[in-house]
Amino acid sequence: MNKWTKTLALVISGILIIGTVVAPIQAAMGATEQQLEGANVLLDEYCSGVASGYVLPQTPELLLASIPSATPALSASAEPTAEPTAKPAEDSVKKDKNGHIKLNLNYSRLGIANKVDTYLNIRRKPSRSASIVGKLTKNAGCHIYKIKKGWAKIVSGGVNGWVKASYLTTDQKAEDLAAKVGRDCAEIQTDSLRVRALPTTDAPIYSVVSKGEEFRIKKKTLTLDFVKEIVKKEKISDDAMKRSGGYEAIEKNMGDFICIYVDNEYAFVAKEYVKEQYSLKRAASVRTVSSSKSSGVSSSQASIAEYAKQFLGNPYVWGGSSLTGGTDCSGFTMSLYRKYGHSLPHNAAAQSSVTRSVSDPKPGDLFFYSNGSRINHVAMYIGGGMVIHASNPSDGIKISNAYYRQPVKIGRVM
Secondary structure (H helix, E strand, O other): OOHHHHHHHHHHHHHHHOOOOOOOHHHHOOOEOOOOOOHHHHHHHHHOOEEOOEEOOOOOOOOOOOOOOOOOOOOOOOOOOOOOOOOOOHHHOOEOOOOOEOOOOOOOOEEEOOOOOOEEEEEOOOOOOOOEEEEEEOOEEEEEEEEEOOEEEEEEOOEEEEEEHHHOEEHHHHHHHHHHHOEEEEEEOOOEEEEEOOOOOOOOEEEEEEOOOEEEEEEOOOOHHHHHHHHHHOOOOHHHHHHOOHHHHHHHHHHHEEEEEEOOEEEEEEHHHEEEEEEOEOOEEOOOOOOEOOOOEOHHHHHHHHHHHOOOOOOEOOOOEEOOOEEOHHHHHHHHHHHOOOOOOOOHHHHHHOOEEOOOOOOOOEEEEEOOOOEEEEEEEEEOOEEEEEEEOOOEEEEEEOOOEOEEEEEEOO
């Protein structure tokens, strides 16, 4: 039996045990691309499609009894090939009237956490014994309120607290550094937004993303040759091309779209509903996970969530499973659970098939995300509405809002 036959057998057996997907509360919003389009139309499209060997679980809002069949929009490869980090365009770096670089954060005194290998802890008080309220990964930016006795009071990404000032580059040096380490991003401006496999509103829906989330821009001004490259790279099906109206319709509509990275794949969003900006990474809010009977969190669940956070900022490597040297999304969760005596396959869809669906996420649970035709990404829940995951070569292992993309399943291992 070759490896593909084994994988197919595993997935088919997994399909038999995957129950109806439960509805995460935050995923109950209707998505937007044109404000008047209904959620039923959206989710009927989103749920359509059966990937080669993998069945897309029900999208929560619809509560459908079955999923309509269609040809998959994207390839069914295990996980995408790593893409080199794109350098920001020179014209992306703009300055305000005070000479400050225009960024995705408000500041009068800029700080960048670049004197760290992976991340910098943000504490509630200026003391190493104070509780941790957030983390700044390498090259993340912040506004500095003041520096006192070696500690800097900062705000970044809505997280307020104190960091050791010696780990920050500040003032003009920070402004100069921002021009090198920032990136062009699209911030979602509506409650939820449909991301498309191709640059037209008739294209299959890749995912649904949340307001306020940022996605790195691959290309601002689309050309037909560029779109053809994406079609070839992602092996977009003939059926999906027909549903999109073919290249004639794509060429007509592509001026209204930009291409973004969603984790480590490409997708398209309507310009009308995003804000294009030059961005630094921002702090992620975190809290210490403890076991308790009242919360229903076991000692094992608390332990694996805390264990996962120590690898924040480590590199993403497609096909990898090293927590320190480089891993992809399923390699990350596989390796975390291996330490706790659980064996998971090195594939996001296959991991979904061997976990049981739950409606009340607990630390250690796995959030699964789809590209519209197959489960293509997995992250671990760490409490407080947040997940940690190996996202892409640019961000490495990062912390995100659990609903930065609409999950198709929440799975429990232990």
